[in-house]
Amino acid sequence: MRQFLPAIPSALIQTPEYARAVLTPSVQGNPARDVDRAVRARLDSQEVLRDESRRFHFLLTEQAIRWQRAEPDVMASQLRHMVGLADQPNLDLAIIPSGVTVSATPFNVFVTYDDRLVIVELFSGEVALREPQDVAYHLNLFEYFRDRAVSGDVAKVLLESVADEFTQQRA
Template sequence: MTPNPLAKSRRLSRALVDLRDKAGYGQTELARRSGVKPSVISRLESPGEPGRRPNILFVRKLLDALDVPRGSAEFVQIEQFAEAAADRRWWDEPRFARMGEGQKTFALVELGATGIDEYAAGLLPGLVQTAAYARHRILAGHGDDVVAAVAGRLGRQQQLATQGTTYRLVLEEQAVRRYPVPPGVMLDQLRHLLALADEPGYSVRVVPVDAKLGDGPAPRAPFAQMAYPGDDPSIVIVDGVTDPHLVTSVDEVAEYAQLHQRLREAALSDKDSVAFIKQVAKSLAAAT
């Protein structure tokens, strides 16, 4: 499976900070010894923007200045972190250039995920949208190029299927009952959702409006938690009105994981959720 660039970038940053602290250098001193500008060192130690990619040459210079022997297991591992973080991505192709920066962030955190736990409130999320549903929602949105944005959503879905990612979706009832697209489009979308629910590795659950959520905070926005292989840390992406927000703190990620689990427990079972969606689709079909 392709490693997640953002997760590797975070591990790269942590490794560089630990090595610099161990050597007793400040960023200015490390810049003097390595020939790498302090601003570059600061960016490498703080990944910042999700789309930022490390310069592998600078990473090697820092490792040399920190007395990490070339060819050692430590040097090779950190070099691999940098290479994975800088690797080319499928959305670098020209046809995806205008698919939207927010969607590129979603694609980035989804890349290489072994499991995705997602929660959606009023709208169905991009990973389950049909092309027609996506097109209508993009046209109602923030001006992204429609063709590129639809292609981006379908590309993310293909990425999910190719990776064999386990996907557990929890939907509020209104996401199924509400019609933010024409009725015929919504009917096809519900049928598509039912087909996905029948796929191995997919789980779709619906939270009724009268569900008892139990103790703890209630969700304030749609979110998804990504789990990655090995020691790569999990990431949560929270869907905002305009741009998504990444949560990387271990404690905060754990809180979102607990929230998703409580929502799953409050929701209808997979079987009952499918029956619910079928009934909504049946009623919609009769009315159209």
């Protein structure tokens, strides 16, 4: 599974507090939802990360880790949680730093499932793409963005640095 996340971390790597902040309606007209139930569903879905026969690639922009969707302590905790996840052998966590030139525009979140399916997320729902040329395009797009990203220890240092900035806001 490859997830491109230009705005916020994936539900699969969110802490409960961050998920609650993200799922709590703040815009008029936002669909009504049971936030507690939605948070539980997100946490339950994270069990899939324990399956080491599967590979997960999370590709975020630096803006996605800096966009303050919650209080500073929740943000710092979320980023440190991601640092811990980056050590999982079946998980690749990469971040496109703000200072990198990227000529393609990241319009929306998308998830590719092998070479069979792409789910593109929109404000009002999702679009499933199964045509080989659509899947290939999104795989190429993912690789284009991934080639401009940092991962491993460099990504962990970036996450810790931004977490420290949020911690300093709290002080």
